[in-house]
Amino acid sequence: MSKSAEAALQELFAAAKAAQANAYAPYSRFKVGAALRSESGAVHSGCNVENAAYPQGACAETGAISAMALAGDRRIAEILVIGDGEALCTPCGGCRQRIREFAAPTTPIHIAGPEGVRSTFTLAELLPESFGPEHLSV
Ligand code: THU
DSSP states (O other): OOHHHHHHHHHHHHHHHHHHHTOBOTTTOOOEEEEEEETTSOEEEEEOBOOSSGGGOBOHHHHHHHHHHHTTOOOEEEEEEEEOSSSOOOOOHHHHHHHHHTSOTTOEEEEEETTEEEEEEEHHHHSTTOOOGGGGOO
8 A cells, every 4th residue: 555545544544533432322332433535535524323212323434424415525435434342343234325325336445443444345345236326317
């Protein structure tokens, strides 16, 4: 990886980690942070926000995508998700589809733990043969 790509990834990691610290997860006690770089170069982040009515909770990726849309950006260049524990904190099925709306099959999805990035997948690896906006152009 080039030095500038490495620095860009570190910036995403720091933003996601800061977001994770603000997660509201009193029910699962599993705090998640997400940060994405849009094609404009801006970084947008989000954290999970749970609710006493459990299904109303929102994932960290959802928050980051909302922040991106609010800022007027529409394309995800790369996204990083951070969670604690041993297992890879990969996006849930719903969030894979939410990312899909604004990303390309080759868009990198980095999965991190507290110590740093653990694995990187493409969107197509996590959501193969996906349905997207272009399918509606019939
Ligand atoms: N969660 C996320 O925010 N993103 C993920 O990628 C996986 C799961 C949240 C949802 C819920 O608040 C908590 O983690 C436990 O599932």
